[in-house]
Amino acid sequence: MTESKTSSTNSLLSKAWVYYEQGPITQILQQTSIPIDTELGLNELIIEIKAAALNPVDIQIGNIPQWIANWILFTGVNKPKVPAADFSGIVYKIGNNVTKYKIGDEVFGLNFSLTGNGCLSQYIKLSENLPTLTHKPANLSHIEAAAIPLAFLTVYTALNNWGGFQNDDTTDQKVLILGASGGVGHIACQxxxxxxxxxxxxxxxRNIEFVKQMGANEVIDYTINDIVSASKEYGPYDIILDCVGGTQLIPYLNSDFLKSNQSIYLTIVGDKTSRGVMGGVASYIFTPAMVFRSLKSMIGLGPRYYCINLSLTEENTNQMVSMLQKGMIKPVIDSVFEFSNHVKQAYERLDTGRVKGKVVIDFDK
Structure with a gap:
């Protein structure tokens, strides 16, 4: 663990990347030092972050209009907001009643915050009872561990919690993954x-061989194939998992695409196609067609369809650790950038839409 200066008796100065006003994250981000209150609640701890992974949602949160950030999310004006949710690090300090962790433990997890309590900071204060915080598997580096939580928990929520997939011998079940080479998609394949x-x-x-390596039995190249006809050829499916957005397959969710009335179309994005706009269940607010589609699904008047967010439960986190320890899931790192001065470049890379795997920030550089 590195030694850090304190700004006062009860405050630790933490280098961080922050923004004060909403906008394109590559333009508004700046590096500064923020105080971390070292007066801990009984079950609180401070983590020294060693690596953090970036996600498109960081960009989307930055693009939320200022009035929404001020009056609905209550982020406040001129308050430093720290992006990023995935992290891996070392326990730096613990509260008096903390029992799950001790100083020096290697941990990783997900701290998703719409209000700017993110992980692009040398230190972060969390509760030991955060369901998405846990011990880092010994077979993963900090870089690898940071790349996992949001993607894994999103995929497990989709395939298991919503789709009903289990790790069993039911080999006749079939899934179609749209966006199979991305940060979430490559974990879904595995x-x-x-x-x-x-x-x-x-x-x-260019990603066909990569997707095959991730576990795909068949790969459809959307640049040369009509997605509808090509997907129909391999169907029908128990689950269609959409990691990119849009409505291309929605009109065809019949027996050619969904195997039975228990089969389901799941999207983690929604109908939107713009990378810079919030997706997930937030899409329901601005897309009445999605609301109508889901309501029809709920009352049995249409195919099963839902736009989902990840489930932040301890049970799902334990599944994540188990599968990682067994080597069943392995993160792929697209690129690693230095925390000291290359975070903006990292977001530029992420925003290209051509990332294969995950973009990660290394705090030791």
Whole structure:
């Protein structure tokens, strides 16, 4: 652990990347030092972060209009907001009643915050009872561990909690993954294959071999194929998992695409196609067609369809650790950038939409 100066008796100065007003994150980010209150509650701890992974949602939160940030999210004007949710690090200090962790423990997890309590900071204060915080598996580096939580928990929520997939011998179950080479998609391919399911992935030409390596039995190249006809050829599916957004397959969710009335179309993005706009269940607010589609699904008048967010439960976190320890899931790192001065470049890389795996920030550089 590194030694850090304190700004006062009860405050630790933490270098961080922050923004004060809403806007394009590559333009508004700046590096500064923020105070971390070292007066801990009984079950609180401070973590020294060693690596953090970036996600498109960081960019989308930055793009939320200022009035929404001020009056609905209550982020406050001129308050430093720290982006990023995935992290891996070392326990630096613990409260008097903390029992799950001790100083020096290697931990990782997900701290998703709409109000700017993110992980692009040398230190972060959390509760030991955060359900998405846990011990880092010894077989992963900090870089690898930081790349996992949001993607894994999103995929497990989709395939298991919503789709009903189990790690069993039901090998006749089939999943179609749209956006199979991305940060979430490449984990989805691995997880579905680890669960002994038949995986059909959709990606561009340059990522075909990568998606096959991630576990896809079949790969559809969207640059040269009509997605509807090509997907129909390999269907029908128990789960269609959409990691990119749009409505291309929505009109065709019949027996050619969904195997039965228990089969389901799950999107983690929604109908939107802009990378810079909030997706997930927030899409329901601005897209009445999605609301109508889900309501029809709920009352049995249409195919099962839901736009989902990840489930932040201790049970899902334990599943994550188990599968990582067994080597069933392995993060792929697209690129690693230095915390000291290359965070903006990292977000520029993420915003290209051509990332294969995850973009990670290394705090030791």
């Amino acid at each position: 997880m579905a294959r680890a669960m002994n399911k038949y995986v059909v992935g959709v990606c561009s030409t």
